[in-house]
Amino acid sequence: MPTIVVDVMPKAELLDPQGKAVAGALARLGNNEITGVRVGKRFELTTDGPVDDATLAEVRRIADDLLSNSVIENVVGVTVVDGATVSTEAGTGETVAP
Template sequence: MPTIVVEVMPKAELLDPQGKAVAASLARLGKTQFTGVRIGKRFEVTVDGPVDDATLAEIRELAVDMFSNSVIEDVVEITVDGVSADEDLR
């Protein structure tokens, strides 16, 4: 069964308090080569049957309407079994 992965990240211009907290923890651990962390969400959707254009259209709609909050987040990538389904989602 194919798996569709949708990755969602906070918009670049917004603060990411979780990422900032992780970055500060890394610095306290002496991991100073890492200067920034951003934390997002990953959705894995298993499909019963082949992934066709209609399935991809439906997952794109779900990604924008349900998986992400378009005010503060961007859908950055949709892949099907590791292969990009979209070149430009933004």
């Protein structure tokens, strides 16, 4: 069953209070190597049938309209996994092994 992964991150130039809190926790735990943490979201969308260009176009629309808010976030990746097709966007071009 193909899975389409959508990755969303808070905009780089805007505050990420969640990431800041995690970074603070790491520092308190004694880690002084990690200097920054940003927290985003990963959505896994599944389909019954094969994923074609039309499906991907629809997923990109969903990613922009519902899964992310363009005022505060960016969609940083739309990737198909578990299938023969691997499609990427926004230069995150890794092929994820099934």
